[in-house]
Amino acid sequence: MRFYELFIAFKYLKANLRQSIIITIAITIGVALIIWIPSINLSFFGDLIDKSVSSAPNITITKELDTFKRNKSSFDLFFADRTLLLKDQVQTRKRNIKSYKQIMNQVKHVEQIEAMAPFVSEQGFIIKAAEERGAQVRGIIPELETKVVDIEKDIIRGGIKNLGINDIVIGVTLAEKLNAEVGDRVTVTGPRGISRNLKVIGIISTGLRSKDEFQVYVSLKSGQQVFDLGNDVNGIGIKIKDIYEANKVAAELREITGLNVDSWMEDNKQILDQINRFKLIIVFINFLIIFSAASSITSVFIMLIASKAKEIGILKSMGAKNHSVMAIFIIQALFLSLLAYVLGIICAKLLLMWYASLIAQAGETFLTSEVPVFRISPQYAVLAFFYSTVTSILASVIPSYQAAKLNPVEAINA
């Protein structure tokens, strides 16, 4: 028999079923927890990021007023005790870009850029009959904007492609609050009191509370009229090829244009920071899980090997070499860890399904109006694989080594 260690290892596994089950359960719990906890949070934050990224440009070029830039600290001091509205008005003034076509020409050679679209974006009011709601009004050129942000995937009724000067597309929650439907007419009013009566041609649902309740789209021309911007825009939205290069591309664009450039990563810094903080906590939790599982594996193996001392002595008297004796026990640990890994993945999946059903009963989370899809995080599934195999091998190596080093005479007389 070429690999008699396998033969003996599996016999021992079967004969010592209780110990085998204890070890398998210990590792299974570890694997399930290592995958489950991060998967919930990463699914949740990942969903939030996906929704945020897919419903806004990857990069936005805006313009800050020179005086504001120079005197930012004195502005802050000056507005510290003023109303929010007044501060907003100053910030509104700072955003106008007159020569957006020239800027678009200036940056179009940047390799990462896939699409660009100018926009106006201001706060305004949407009025229908007696209902009046605050909203973020975004004036766009639909054929350009839809290349930068995939708004069409979020359209649940009507459309956005044919957004004309007299049309508006509104968020689903806002539509409910205004009791507005496709075909209805609403009035949009800017901060300077300029109003336009527009026809609802589409309803969007992004799953993000901030968008669905406050976002409306009008044509660029309408936006410029309502906000009294003439031919100016507030900014240029950009879609890039690799979204994780956003900060790098933003820096390049800042260099070229000298304007204010924000990336989605900077805009979602809080969420990304939260993910990083969470990953740090997970490292600590995982360490505790691994430590407790490893201790249980080691103690079970020490007991198992102590009970097998005589048999180890017999095997050695028959010519079994030290590495073979070690292999017999490590094979057992490895097999149990692989079995426990598969069981752990199944448990993690079941736990995720259970958690998703709990969330589904609530129907929404505090940041999203839809229940995220909870998936097993591949990176933590890989980590759990290494955890289960490496931990169990390491935990079994010391007792196995001791077994291998047993003096056959002492073992036989034990």
Add this chain to the structure above:
Amino acid sequence: MHSGAEKTLIKMENINKIYKGVQPVHALKDINLTIRKGEFLTIVGPSGSGKSTMMHVLGLLDTPTSGKLHYIGQETSKWNEKQKAEFRNKEIGFIFQAHLLLPEFTALENVLMPYYISRKTNSKMKDRAKEILMLVGLSDKLYSKPPQLSGGQNQRVAIARALMNNPSVVFADEPTGALDQQTSADIYNLFRKINSEENMTFIIVTHERNLAQKADRIIEIVDGKIIRDEIMSSYN
């Protein structure tokens, strides 16, 4: 009696074994001994005289503190654990007082174990294991596990296992100590049969005078020293 008993199989030269500890024990003192191939030899002596230590040193299970041990002309003190393990697997069979079988494995698997450890692949070896089990009278217990067998049956499985790899020498430490008189006699006869048919060397450690007297050569140890090395009259 034995035509093949002329070649030197084992040679012990000034072998000492001292167990270190608070009170060191000098278990073997300047042992000089030559054992020829095909001998049927017993080592006798009172408890604690060093006869088991001698068997462990001879069987390469334990290392002497000083002196030289030769096997078929080769000096073994420089052998590493791996070489010793390989030699034990190929050339030595052990039978212990307590049968020391692996309880999870069947009688057949226990007998095959030394062959498995050799990593050889020979489809005929299973038949050989069955034949040996038949020789020891256990052809109907091939698939029984040690806990299902009696003491005598288990000891016979252990004997079959010691013979499996066709070793040059079989060491038996009190092989019939736990058995009744009839079973002891049967086992002794079995050893004798194999010794004469296969020219296999048998070194049996025992304190049973009856069994010892039946050997071709008796070595008596007292307090770690050989005090008697007698070739019996029936042995040529």
